[in-house]
Amino acid sequence: MAISDEERFNSPASAKRRGPVELRRGQARVPQSDRFLLDTADGTSFTHTDPWRVLRIQSEFVEGFGTLSELGPAVSVFGSARSLPGSRWYQTGEAVGRLLSEAGLAVITGGGPGSMEAANKGAVEAGGVSVGLGIELPFETGLNDWVDLGINFRYFFVRKTMFVKYAQGFIVLPGGFGTLDELFEAMTLVQTQKVTSFPIVLIGTEFWKPLLDWVRGTLLEEGMISAKDLDLVHLVDDPAEAVKLIIADSAGHRSL
Template sequence: MSDQADLNYHPDMPSRRKGPVELRRGLSHAPTSDQYLLDTTTPAGFTHTDPWRVLRIQSEFVEGFGSLSELGPAVSVFGSARTKRDSDYYRIGTELGRQLVEAGFAVITGGGPGSMEAANRGAQEAGGVSVGLGIELPFEQGMNDWVDLGVNFRYFFARKTMFVKYAQGFIVLPGGLGTLDELFEAMVLVQTGKVTSFPIVLIGTQYWKPLLAWLDETLAAEGMISPSDMSLVHLVDTPEEAVRAVVEDVSHHR
């Protein structure tokens, strides 16, 4: 590395992807594609840019469909990007990825760090297909090193379609708002019959039990959901139980 390069390089410099483009330093703070789409309200912005966004959105679906159409049986795994490598959740995620491959599934994650990395790592080390569906975020860390097939998206809704379309079920590790978003969207899709025979498995009784109790004791009690909606998810504590729940559900509906 040259002396000039040494002066310009900093290991903590801001960096993120914008589709196929990588932006660093000051350019990394530019609005994301989702922000442009959702925040633009002026007439000029609509008439001059939205028609082009339609083509860009279409291209994301085409690229995703083309890349994943021959994937075979797969399970989407969700969990926090903040999970530490020395945590129990990371260990569980790695073992989960390995056992899913041994059960005949490819593993799909959001492609990021934390629990997503753990599941990809377990799948890759077990010799299976490890898939990452990345998303453009203001301070995104990029695709983790254990992804074999990575597809980067600008728009959340295009990415979410791929998670559901090419998976036989969801397994959800402890996570934050993004994980909850994916969990509740999957529950709505099953509840409304948009997808059928689609197991949703939560790993971590102590983590998820308060949320499920709130759904039962507040939403169901107030009549906002049906008591039967509580059966949309399986609650387990180990990778073995999670994989078994998916396998049994998939086998039952074949």
């Protein structure tokens, strides 16, 4: 008895392949990949699909790795984009950038204004390497004028990988949600041993102490963290002490 085309199409043996993906029955009712490539009628719609985004993400990793692979020893400095020139935290950022450069370390920031700009400025004025890893945001206008080596990213997670992969440690000045996001991601990576010998130094006892008190008084008391997790960060007020801790703690080999 002859098998109809419909029956043949719905048979498990009539699987269609799209690269490594195997499709059967109703899932196989898709145009060939070559048709998507050669048929120009769809215009630019493909550039808004997930497969295209994967390529774009891949290109950001390749660009970041290629640009920063020969950077040498570096430290990522975080802090608020809202710190005004001449303010306490802006001046602290300048001091951090200068001291890191004088110690032979490149300075990596998010490339924005405020404390990020201050650290880049301090690095440049001390003759060091000033790096900015920017991100597309609706309320920022690109890399600050003190960035000598800059990369702009579309995706936060790619950018954050670069912050960690090419730095020997973090120095964190007071900041908002973005700074807290970067801080807790770094703490999580150290806690879970995704990175080793990775010092994290907070500058500003008055600013950070309430947060650390909550960590001790709530997270630790509720059993959400271990007592040893409290040692993941150092808390100081002096930029020179922060840099000294970074140098001392990052002396060992670190891998990501």
